[in-house]
Amino acid sequence: MALPSLEFLCDSLVAILLDYYGIDQPPVPIRDILRSPPPDLTGDLSLVEGLPFNDALWIRLPNGQGKVFANLDISEPERRYAMARSLFTGLCYTKGGRAAGLPYAPNDNLNAQAAFFARRLLMPDNLLPPDWQAMPPDELAALFAVPEWLVEDRLQELVAG
């Protein structure tokens, strides 16, 4: 029996998160997802903004609570991207994430896997405006509240199909 690809699992997670939070326009409220996760994930996800180094990281505390710590000293678009990557790490450690076949974490490719998920979550194809192909990257970056370089990476993925 074939197991799911990372791409399919990421798209499935993005689809249900957009649906669960009723997100139908950008920007994706990454803080809401982390601060008010679905009930079965409350022990795995929460948010603390105040990390004094790095950009963001997911940690399971000694009491069992999983938390994303984000650095306040980086720009808002970069922080949103970092929080989305850390969300993926947290999802990899959840019971449901492991059951579905999300990557075991940590692993050598976790940074790339988390970045892949974060681009798709923060710039979902179904939230793109109708004229997205004619919009300059800086306008799309402002619309989705993400770094401009992330827009360029995501556009390459979208064009490649």
Next chain:
Amino acid sequence: MSVRGLQKIVGKAVISDHFRDGLLGERRAELIGGFDLEPDELDKVMAIRVETLAEFAGAIEEIVGPRHDSSIFGHVTEGRYRRFGLSVAELSAHE
């Protein structure tokens, strides 16, 4: 095809313990009723016979269509699990 609906089924199984248990148990028909699937898609989902959610998700991806290849990110494959010293049998045991 209701790609988004099929994806949501897999996604919901990740975020909801109740949904995941029912999907792999005897409540699948009841649980997938709200995802706007086409009749033939409902039939295909109901026909899936697997023991793990990972296998179920793989079967749903087969229904959705050709598998994409994002090789640098590493597909969730048997080979990949072996790379980390795990077999697919162990994968099931971890659930």
